[in-house]
Amino acid sequence: MKKSFSNRVLFTFALSILCIFSAMFAESAQDSLLGSARVVFQTNYGDIEFGFYPGVAPQTVEHIYKLVRLGCYNTNHFFRVDKGFVAQVADVTSGRTAPMNEEQRKEAEKTLKGEFSDVKHVRGILSMGRYSDPDSAQSSFSMLLGDAPHLDHEYAIFGKVTKGDDTLKKLEELPTRREGIFVMPTERITILSTYYYDTEMETCQQDKSMLKRRLAASAVEIERQRMKCFP
Numbered sequence: 711m712k713k714s715f716s717n718r719v720l721f722t723f724a725l726s727i728l729c730i731f732s733a734m735f736a737e738s739a740q741d742s743l744l745g746s747a748r749v750v751f752q753t754n755y756g757d758i759e760f761g762f763y764p765g766v767a768p769q770t771v772e773h774i775y776k777l778v779r780l781g782c783y784n785t786n787h788f789f790r791v792d793k794g795f796v797a798q799v800a801d802v803t804s805g806r807t808a809p810m811n812e813e814q815r816k817e818a819e820k821t822l823k824g825e826f827s828d829v830k831h832v833r834g835i836l837s838m839g840r841y842s843d844p845d846s847a848q849s850s851f852s853m854l855l856g857d858a859p860h861l862d863h864e865y866a867i868f869g870k871v872t873k874g875d876d877t878l879k880k881l882e883e884l885p886t887r888r889e890g891i892f893v894m895p896t897e898r899i900t901i902l903s904t905y906y907y908d909t910e911m912e913t914c915q916q917d918k919s920m921l922k923r924r925l926a927a928s929a930v931e932i933e934r935q936r937m938k939c940f941p
Contacts, residue, residue, distance in 0.1 A: 740870055743829070745771070746910040748872065749778050752903045753788070755884075756877035758853070760836055760869050767825035767868040770838060770847070773817070774868060777802065777849055778906055780814050786901045792893040793882040796852035798839060799901070803849070807900075822847045822866070829867045831858040836869040855882060 744761040751758045762771040777783060783799070785808040790798035802818045803810070810818065824844040831837060831854055839850035844864075853871055855878060871878065885896045 740829070740832075740835075744870070744872070746908050747775060747906060748909060749775070749904060749906045751783065751901045752905075753877065754900050754902060755880045756874060758871060758874035758877050760853075760871045762869040763829065763867065766827045766829055767866050770822055770825050770866050770868040773820060773822055774849070774851070775906070776817055777814075778904055780817060781904065782806070782810070782814050782818055782849065783901050783904050784808065788881065788899040788901075789894060790852075790892050791881050791884060791886060791895045791899070792855070793886075794856040795858060795893075796837075796855055797878060797881050798852040799850055801839075801848055801850040805850075818849050820848065821845060825866045825868070826863050827867055828863075831861040831865070831867065833857065834871040834875065835867055836871070837861060838866040838868065840865065853878060 743763045743766055745764040746761075748759055748761050751760075762775065764771045782802045784806070786802050786805040787800055788797050789800040789805060790796065799805070803815065822838070822845065824838075824840070824847065826844075829835070833854050833856050835854040837852045837854060838847040839852060840847040847866060851868075852865075881895070881899060884899070886893050887896055888894070
């Protein structure tokens with residue numbers, strides 16, 4: 711009896727460890743897909759940073775990143791927050807409060823061919839919104855708030871949230887109302903502003919700064935030796 715109980719405890723412990731390592735491996739695999747570009751959405755509930763998967767959905771990444779660089783997501787909003795499922799950003803052509811110029815509208819109205827992959831829909835993943843036509847995605851996309859395997863191979867994954875899960879948790883706690891299939895926040899979640907940067911560029915700047923300091927230190931040492939040897 712005691713042996714049987716011990717075996718069950720050991721089995722449960724081993725299963726727990728396996729689940730933990732599986733989750734760590736999955737997250738590591740996702741991170742390996744990330745490119746160097748980062749985007750930050752500054753909302754009235756906090757910041758959300760995300761990166762792209764250029765090798766998974768190159769056309770989608772290029773399109774969304776261009777919309778960001780053009781400032782298209784500024785004054786837009788999250789029109790949908792379904793706890794444990796998705797927080798969805800509105801289409802920029804209808805979700806912004808600021809008017810769009812011709813260049814912004816031209817890019818925003820493009821439709822994308824569905825770039826479906828084997829990457830799984832889990833919390834933090836970015837996935838394009840679309841209509842019934844698989845090639846109808848434009849600028850609306852979701853940030854996954856939980857695992858959604860039924861979306862796999864049906865919606866184009868193009869990146870993941872890299873910072874700001876605490877902000878997503880705040881959004882999940884907001885009051886909502888249901889309109890048809892959508893669960894929507896009762897107050898507007900505004901994307902006040904956006905900015906972008908490149909992690910590799912940041913690293914290069916740090917390396918450059920370090921190199922300058924090393925060269926300066928070397929110059930001082932060379933001058934000290936020169937004065938010592940050639941007074």
